[in-house]
Amino acid sequence: xxxxxxxxxxxxxxxxxxxxxxxxxxxxxxxxxxxxxxxxxxxxxxxxxxxxxxxxxxxxxxxxxxxxxxxxxxxxxxxxxxxxxxxxxxxxxxxxxxxxxxxxxxxxxxxxxxxxxxxxxxxxxxxxxxxxxxxxxxxxxxxxxxxxxxxxxxxxxxxxxxxxxxxxxxxxxxxxxxxxxxxxxxxxxxxxxxxxxxxxxxxxxxxxxxxxxxxxxxxxxxxxxxxxxxxxxxxxxxxxxxxxxxxxxxxxxxxxxxxxxxxxxxxxxxxxxxxxxxxxxxxxxxxxxxxxxxxxxxxxxxxxxxxxxxxxxxxxxxxxxxxxxxxxxxxxxxxxxxxxxxxxxxxxxxxxxxxxxxxxxxxxxxxxxxxxxxxxxxxxxxxxx
Numbered sequence: 001x002x003x004x005x006x007x008x009x010x011x012x013x014x015x016x017x018x019x020x021x022x023x024x025x026x027x028x029x030x031x032x033x034x035x036x037x038x039x040x041x042x043x044x045x046x047x048x049x050x051x052x053x054x055x056x057x058x059x060x061x062x063x064x065x066x067x068x069x070x071x072x073x074x075x076x077x078x079x080x081x082x083x084x085x086x087x088x089x090x091x092x093x094x095x096x097x098x099x100x101x102x103x104x105x106x107x108x109x110x111x112x113x114x115x116x117x118x119x120x121x122x123x124x125x126x127x128x129x130x131x132x133x134x135x136x137x138x139x140x141x142x143x144x145x146x147x148x149x150x151x152x153x154x155x156x157x158x159x160x161x162x163x164x165x166x167x168x169x170x171x172x173x174x175x176x177x178x179x180x181x182x183x184x185x186x187x188x189x190x191x192x193x194x195x196x197x198x199x200x201x202x203x204x205x206x207x208x209x210x211x212x213x214x215x216x217x218x219x220x221x222x223x224x225x226x227x228x229x230x231x232x233x234x235x236x237x238x239x240x241x242x243x244x245x246x247x248x249x250x251x252x253x254x255x256x257x258x259x260x261x262x263x264x265x266x267x268x269x270x271x272x273x274x275x276x277x278x279x280x281x282x283x284x285x286x287x288x289x290x291x292x293x294x295x296x297x298x299x300x301x302x303x304x305x306x307x308x309x310x311x312x313x314x315x316x317x318x319x320x321x322x323x324x325x326x327x328x329x330x331x332x333x334x335x336x337x338x339x340x341x342x343x344x345x346x347x348x349x350x351x352x353x354x355x356x357x358x359x360x361x362x363x364x365x366x367x368x369x370x371x372x373x374x375x376x377x378x379x380x381x382x383x384x385x
Contacts, residue, residue, distance in 0.1 A: 020061065063094040070106035072154040075099070084155055103154040108218065111169045113176060114144040115223065124223075132228070133177050139185035144223040147172050147204070149215050156214030164213055168204075175203040189225055189235075190242075197222050 031054070066089050067073045073085035077098045085100075092098040114131030115124045124144070131142050149168065151157045161167050179199050183192055201220040208215050227235045299306040 063091045074101045105151045133180045135185045137184040143225045146221045148218040152216040153214035161213045
């Protein structure tokens with residue numbers, strides 16, 4: 001995107017070199033015409049002076065230069081650094097006194113370590129001498145790294161390091177081997193990628209700052225990190241086992257997250273029930289205490305009556321929970337056990353309709369009369385003959 005923007009800006013600006021050459025040719029043509037028209041009036045010394053003046057003007061005009069947006073001009077005077085110029089038109093003492101070197105400080109540059117991108121949609125070629133690295137657990141991994149950088153100081157970039165790109169590439173490979181060698185294989189291939197990339201970027205930037213190379217590291221991308229092809233199958237099995245382990249751990253955590261709140265809710269419910277039971281028992285005990293204290297006051301006023309009332313209340317409470325009554329008929333007589341009717345059945349019997357009772361009474365009377373007459377008929381007479 002930055003390169004497209006830069007090219008657009010360049011296309012919008014005029015071509016100053018072309019304009020200069022055009023005006024120079026026009027000047028030379030007009031000078032030649034003037035010389036031919038005034039040939040008789042001009043002597044040889046005058047012609048030589050005019051020629052030297054023109055050459056001098058052309059030499060001075062050669063010091064004019066234009067710096068495009070995103071570039072910086074580094075001026076050197078007899079090979080030594082003089083100044084850095086910003087975008088726009090400038091002039092410097094022409095060669096061989098001063099020279100200008102134009103440096104693009106906005107262009108994003110890349111270096112590739114461990115592979116070469118051939119482009120055209122084809123697969124990147126792996127460079128084994130750069131990509132194979134040894135981890136701390138003595139395993140070999142195949143690592144491909146891409147570093148994106150740009151120039152932040154044109155003077156340092158030109159004068160402090162002789163070959164900046166080669167230096168950065170060798171430094172990147174050295175830092176990468178140091179970081180990979182300090183970690184084990186599983187960490188490099190799985191969860192440690194982001195931390196490894198961040199550490200490599202920090203170390204490269206620190207080294208370039210020590211070199212005063214005028215380079216800032218924009219990003220470090222770990223393109224790929226895989227074991228060698230000879231052990232790829234075994235490593236994939238290990239990855240699947242690790243994924244199964246993580247899946248089971250996640251399922252266990254999900255079950256734990258489901259069952260623990262239920263257990264906590266049940267525990268809270270039991271605590272609330274215990275507190276309620278405690279409050280109920282305490283209130284009941286306080287009520288019994290108050291009742292006993294009131295009963296004590298009544299007992300102190302009338303002991304005999306209070307004892308009798310307590311006795312009758314106790315018998316009423318006892319007999320209300322049983323359906324049998326024992327009648328004491330004397331020492332020699334047998335004891336009688338009389339079952340008491342259920343209150344519900346007793347109420348049902350009492351609610352029987354009067355018509356049914358009246359309808360059953362005549363049949364019972366006739367039956368009794370028939371028995372009585374039959375008894376009179378069969379009974380022998382006791383009268384004397």
